[in-house]
Amino acid sequence: MSAPQPAVMERRSSRRVRFADFFELTKPGITTMVLITTLVGYYMASRNGLRPLLLLHTILGTALVAGGASGLNQYFERDLDARMHRTRNRPLPAGRLFPNEALFFSMIISVVGVADLMFFVNVLTGVLGLMTLAAYIFVYTPLKTRTALCTLIGAFPGATPPVMGWTAAGGDIDAVALSLFAILFLWQMPHFFAIAWMCTEDYARGGFSVHVSGQSTGRQIIFFCCALIPISVLPTMLGLTGMLYLLGAILLGFVYLGYGFAVALFRSHAHAYRLLWVSILYLPALLALMMLDKV
Structure with a gap:
């Protein structure tokens, strides 16, 4: 068996790098914390077992919404991120991803995430996911450059995941x-x-x-x-x-x-x-x- 040609290996490496950049766009650390708090809410509301399929859709939908919100946030803040030491190496300010492809990717996973929660979990959890996404992108993100109260405002969507987990398992608000x-x-x-x-x-x-x-x-x-x-x-x-x-x-x-x-x-x-x-x-x-x- 012959060894892979250099051009083939380069394409494979390039695909891996791009996958890593799209993955980084979702802020996996923050998304993981969102999922942990969602799972806690789900577990605490569960009275008749965890129902694995429902739990799977809860995790999947929430992860996609959280990742999409992070990606959209970075799309809108890409020029500001380029000025800051702690964010200038992110995929968009570093030029590793084009803005339009980051926007498209983030919008797609956000829509799929909300739809998954809406149709495979329940409507209430889907609505909470949509409201959290909208608050994060259309309220918190623009206010970050306008008022110091943005931290307080941003804490509202940040506190929603355990409630989403709670409602996903059948709990009321x-x-x-x-x-x-x-x-x-x-x-x-x-x-x-x-x-x-x-x-x-x-x-x-x-x-x-x-x-x-x-x-x-x-x-x-x-x-x-x-x-x-x-x-x-x-x-x-x-x-x-x-x-x-x-x-x-x-x-x-x-x-x-x-x-x-x-x-x-x-x-x-x-x-x-x-x-x-x-x-x-x-x-x-x-x-x-x-x-x-x-x-």
Whole structure:
């Protein structure tokens, strides 16, 4: 058997690179976190087994919507991303993908994702997916260059995935679903403030309205961390989880708050970095406790 010709190998390599660029366009890290929170909502609402086919469509549809939203966001922000150190090597600003092909790809997977949720999961979950997509692209994305409130506004679509998981499994949008939404909403704020603190110069270079002032931002971090503690125990108060989750949520909440206080007190890049990592660890730990101690 003869070895592949150089031209054939080059084409194969080129296809792999392009696939990797389209995959990167979907922000797989963020999409994975979206899927985790969706699966938690699905699991917590499931009372008669997980129903594998329904779960598969929930995962597939949500992944496509999340990936499409990320791709559309990068399409609209490609010129701004080119100015920033942390984003200039993304596929669009780096020139590895053409804008039109990125737009087409992102639109297609978004439409397919919403349709999958609508027809193979249920209408409510599909509508939530469509609303989340629209809010992220047509509200949050343009506001990022217009107002510092964009972080607060962006937390709304960011908190929807567990509710989508909840409704996918047959749950209503009730107090429990709203408690899951509130937990995700409040968790995001210190997380994003930590990122903004670390990247404030880069955001300014890109033209984004992210204003970090030591005293004001520190107070906001403390406020949202404090608010998260009582909200995080609502699943137990509402009969969804037991005492293990309750105690764990309180402990995790005070750890998160402690690192938030450190940022407010010392106002340093190093403390913001530590808060960022604590926020990344906090959420999966809380969700794991929730699933483990489901009543």
